[in-house]
Amino acid sequence: MTSPSPTGADTAVLIVAAGRGSRFGGDVPKQYRLLAGKPVLMRTLEAFAAVLPSAALCVVIHPDDLRLYDAAIEALAPQIKAQLTAPALGGASRQDSGRNGLDALAALNKKIVLIHDAARPFVSDALICDAVRAARKFGAAVPGFAVTDTIKQIDAAGAVAATPDRSSLRAVQTPQAFDFALIRAAHAAAKGRELTDDAAVAEAAGHKVHVFDGDPRNMKITTAGDLAVAESRLLRDLPDIRTGQGYDVHAFTAGDAVILGGVSIAHDKKLLGHSDADVLMHAVTDAIFGALADGDIGSHFPPSDPQWKGAASEIFLRYAVDRVRQRGGAIAHIDATVVCERPKVGPHRDAIRARLADIMALPVSRVAVKATTSERLGFTGREEGIAALAMATVRLPVGED
Numbered sequence: 223m224t225s226p227s228p229t230g231a232d233t234a235v236l237i238v239a240a241g242r243g244s245r246f247g248g249d250v251p252k253q254y255r256l257l258a259g260k261p262v263l264m265r266t267l268e269a270f271a272a273v274l275p276s277a278a279l280c281v282v283i284h285p286d287d288l289r290l291y292d293a294a295i296e297a298l299a300p301q302i303k304a305q306l307t308a309p310a311l312g313g314a315s316r317q318d319s320g321r322n323g324l325d326a327l328a329a330l331n332k333k334i335v336l337i338h339d340a341a342r343p344f345v346s347d348a349l350i351c352d353a354v355r356a357a358r359k360f361g362a363a364v365p366g367f368a369v370t371d372t373i374k375q376i377d378a379a380g381a382v383a384a385t386p387d388r389s390s391l392r393a394v395q396t397p398q399a400f401d402f403a404l405i406r407a408a409h410a411a412a413k414g415r416e417l418t419d420d421a422a423v424a425e426a427a428g429h430k431v432h433v434f435d436g437d438p439r440n441m442k443i444t445t446a447g448d449l450a451v452a453e454s455r456l457l458r459d460l461p462d463i464r465t466g467q468g469y470d471v472h473a474f475t476a477g478d479a480v481i482l483g484g485v486s487i488a489h490d491k492k493l494l495g496h497s498d499a500d501v502l503m504h505a506v507t508d509a510i511f512g513a514l515a516d517g518d519i520g521s522h523f524p525p526s527d528p529q530w531k532g533a534a535s536e537i538f539l540r541y542a543v544d545r546v547r548q549r550g551g552a553i554a555h556i557d558a559t560v561v562c563e564r565p566k567v568g569p570h571r572d573a574i575r576a577r578l579a580d581i582m583a584l585p586v587s588r589v590a591v592k593a594t595t596s597e598r599l600g601f602t603g604r605e606e607g608i609a610a611l612a613m614a615t616v617r618l619p620v621g622e623d
């Protein structure tokens with residue numbers, strides 16, 4: 223298919239994100255989970271907006287997920303937010319959700335609609351273009367690819383009932399692509415019947431559904447294992463690996479707690495500093511600035527500036543993480559060490575890792591926190607203060623400089 227790339231002015235994209243993710247486990251449905259620091263849904267929306275900057279984008283969400291949805295779209299670029307319609311609310315089944323979404327889009331009078339699973343963030347530019355062209359040409363079309371495994375049909379007892387000819391089978395993905403009026407009428411006619419996907423809805427209405435080439439990379443994130451695979455794949459796509467170090471010291475003064483990695487630990491002293499004196503978070507923040515060769519915490523947040531007096535250090539860390547994202551990169555790993563005789567850090571290690579991971583939007587498995595004493599030697603040994611060291615491994619796209 224070689225027609226010029228469409229901008230999507232006559233196209234709507236319906237992203238179905240109403241699933242509960244029962245196969246995924248955990249509280250947050252998979253489409254709202256973070257993938258290399260960005261919600262899966264945000265990545266999916268960005269993929270469509272990049273190819274179809276004039277299309278209307280509508281997300282079908284579960285009625286309980288409005289806050290998750292708002293959080294997932296919060297950091298989208300303003301021009302993408304401008305493409306979004308209000309979210310449609312999902313129904314009891316995938317089919318109900320699709321129908322509700324189409325009803326919500328009807329007033330826009332679009333010619334073409336692409337219906338896509340929110341949990342497929344790797345949809346490629348080429349696949350989106352092919353879907354739009356196939357919808358124009360055929361009225362109803364789905365991406366599919368030949369299956370390499372032999373497929374067995376089984377009976378109720380689990381025994382093989384038939385072995386279909388593999389050459390006639392296709393594994394089907396999304397975006398499924400339709401003439402808008404065709405699929406909306408087909409959904410209205412199929413109300414109350416249980417059909418597997420939007421293509422089946424079109425088939426039930428008597429339409430021929432064309433199959434165009436799908437993309438094996440367009441994986442659906444269904445399980446926690448899929449999310450880990452997707453995370454690794456995104457990091458692999460960022461080949462410029464950089465390492466930064468950070469080091470910080472704060473002195474003790476009279477007090478009753480120290481803050482380390484955003485966690486308050488009861489102690490008979492506190493740390494002295496212009497901000498909240500979170501020595502560990504400062505070292506981590508500087509390690510990230512170091513990996514970017516982008517100054518240090520003092521140059522971005524001068525201690526002479528009164529607005530940072532008593533500031534929560536997570537402001538600094540979130541800013542450093544944003545600088546990584548602005549470069550199109552991702553943090554691959556953080557490793558930090560706290561040096562002090564007291565308080566004992568070990569019992570708080572997992573709470574600190576969880577807090578730092580949350581602020582940086584990383585899996586906890588990518589954040590290491592260690593602690594050591596200095597054998598009563600030096601200023602840390604004399605309990606005059608705490609030192610912290612950190613290393614950040616950051617991955618950036620190629621071709622920056």
Ligand code: MG
Pocket residue numbers: 470471472495499500501504
């Ligand atoms: Mg400091």
